[in-house]
Amino acid sequence: MLSLGKIDHIHIRVKDAAVALKWYQRVLGLAPDARYKTDGEHNAAMLVNASGSVRLAISEDPGAVSGAQGAVAFVVSGQDFLEWIDRLAGERVTNREGQTIARDSVHDHRFFCALSFVDPFGNPFEIVSYDHTWLVGKLKLGGHLAV
Template identity: 30%
Template sequence: MKQNSFRMGRLDHVHIRVPNRDIAAQWYSDYLGFEVVKKYDFWAKGFSGGPLQISADGGNTMLALFEASEGHPLAPQLTGVAFSVDSDTFISFSRSLPNGIESPAGQQLKANDIVDFDLCWVYNFVDPWGNHFELNCYEYKQIKQDLIAADNLTPVRYWPSELIDEYQK
């Protein structure tokens, strides 16, 4: 196997198709705290078909909103885009639910929709155009104490909790 000295850099942006970039940018701002990245605004304003770059972390990681068109149909991101936040942000998000964000099943996302992955906590949701997202928090013990126990939540589990004990032996 060939050794390669090249290493991929950080995740820059993810392409998201929406019917209208401005309406989508407003939704992402209202519900998830994204802002237009002014530095790249010329791509959206300078020519037809360019992306509107938005970010919730000052432009380090972005969503590139592309308007669906005849040559580029609306194709929702079904595999999901995952974002990671600290425990305070995660708890704040959870306690804001339900707030108009939907689960992938098409119902209002609720605090009890939280998923326990044994090493992190996750909320799965979709934007109004069917693009799938995850909100992750890896401060596991903090969330278990300050959110799960404090708010008496019953997390969703995809596998038995005993598997993590076996794995960590």
């Protein structure tokens, strides 16, 4: 049976590529992937994490509608999840409602925890951890169930 391997990259359309590239590098720790060159035919900048397991293709589109696509979700360990909360809070990153990310921004989905936020252009992202039981104890999430 024919099947897909893994996600290669995700396209993110933004109104200002320069601002977006700086934000993704500073906040998410992504760096330009030297293997991909921006040219006339391929005007997307490819950003990658240190291990090469996450790649975002950032392309400038002045007509891009903020937050129009579904969220991009990244999975991390429980400990890393806690560190991401602090990093996003320190960067004053907000959720769709414009509230700054904090520990009370975590959604308990019964078997995983999620933290939803947006980039400066309204593109939605999530950081997810399946270390649910450990996180519920650390964050004292009793009864904070998301729908």
